[in-house]
Amino acid sequence: MTQWKSKLSLSEDANAMDTGSKAKLKLGLFSYPVLQAADILVHRATHVPVGEDQSQHLEFARECATNFNHTYQPHLIAPQTILSPAKRVMSLQEPHLKMSKSHANPLSRILVTDSPQEIKKKLMAARTDSINSVSFDPVGRPGVSNLLHLLSILDKQSRSPEELGTLHAGLNLKNFKTLVAETVAESLDGIGARYNELMSRDDGKYLDHVEKKGAEKARESAEETMALVREAIGF
Numbered sequence: 001m002t003q004w005k006s007k008l009s010l011s012e013d014a015n016a017m018d019t020g021s022k023a024k025l026k027l028g029l030f031s032y033p034v035l036q037a038a039d040i041l042v043h044r045a046t047h048v049p050v051g052e053d054q055s056q057h058l059e060f061a062r063e064c065a066t067n068f069n070h071t072y073q074p075h076l077i078a079p080q081t082i083l084s085p086a087k088r089v090m091s092l093q094e095p096h097l098k099m100s101k102s103h104a105n106p107l108s109r110i111l112v113t114d115s116p117q118e119i120k121k122k123l124m125a126a127r128t129d130s131i132n133s134v135s136f137d138p139v140g141r142p143g144v145s146n147l148l149h150l151l152s153i154l155d156k157q158s159r160s161p162e163e164l165g166t167l168h169a170g171l172n173l174k175n176f177k178t179l180v181a182e183t184v185a186e187s188l189d190g191i192g193a194r195y196n197e198l199m200s201r202d203d204g205k206y207l208d209h210v211e212k213k214g215a216e217k218a219r220e221s222a223e224e225t226m227a228l229v230r231e232a233i234g235f
Contacts, residue, residue, distance in 0.1 A: 033060050042221075042222045044225055045077065045079050047082050048061075048081060048082060050082070061078075061079055064076075065077060068229075073232040075225070076225075086153040089153070090149070092126040093125075093126070095143050107126075114188070119181055120181040128173055128177075129141055129143055129144065132172045133171070133173070134168045135169060136164070147177065148161040148164050154183050154187045
């Protein structure tokens with residue numbers, strides 16, 4: 001797995017044993033894929049939806065399953081990766097970085113619970129450039145291209161960023177950002193209200209009930225798998 005290099009902003013030829021690399025390495029960077037694989041395999045999931053940056057983790061989970069099945073008995077399922085058309089959504093403020101809820105700048109991301117006003121504020125403040133027109137050029141115009149990618153993901157006609165760049169070439173950046181904001185707000189319409197309704201249902205106890213019921217089901221599912229694993233390895 002090479003994802004640790006991008007996580008630490010290291011070059012592709014970086015070595016884990018280099019002094020600079022070792023200084024940045026944390027246990028969580030390596031233990032997370034192991035824990036994720038355990039969570040997936042213990043419930044014998046067949047398909048797992050992940051972001052593009054998690055695809056290597058699924059490869060690791062599949063390798064764990066196939067190695068166990070080859071060594072012992074075929075009890076574990078090698079999960080298949082499900083990638084959505086929105087493989088990776090980039091930051092509104094730093095379009096070379098993935099959009100993240102942990103970024104220090106709240107204007108860098110759109111939350112599914114954001115109001116239409118908040119969405120418009122963030123998109124109007126999105127980093128673009130000094131050229132007051134629209135064109136798709138990921139290298140020369142990463143900010144504008146990022147917004148075209150976002151628009152393409154939500155486009156009801158499934159048009160590509162290139163097609164949308166040509167279609168909206170006559171718009172200035174203000175009008176283009178307004179268009180993107182309206183499209184995003186429309187796509188997320190109702191999600192915030194649904195979130196608030198679930199959070200307040202039964203005086204806030206509804207999700208506690210769902211969590212408890214889900215934990216019981218998960219415990220039963222995990223124990224079924226672990227019983228098979230223990231028997232297979234003679235534990």
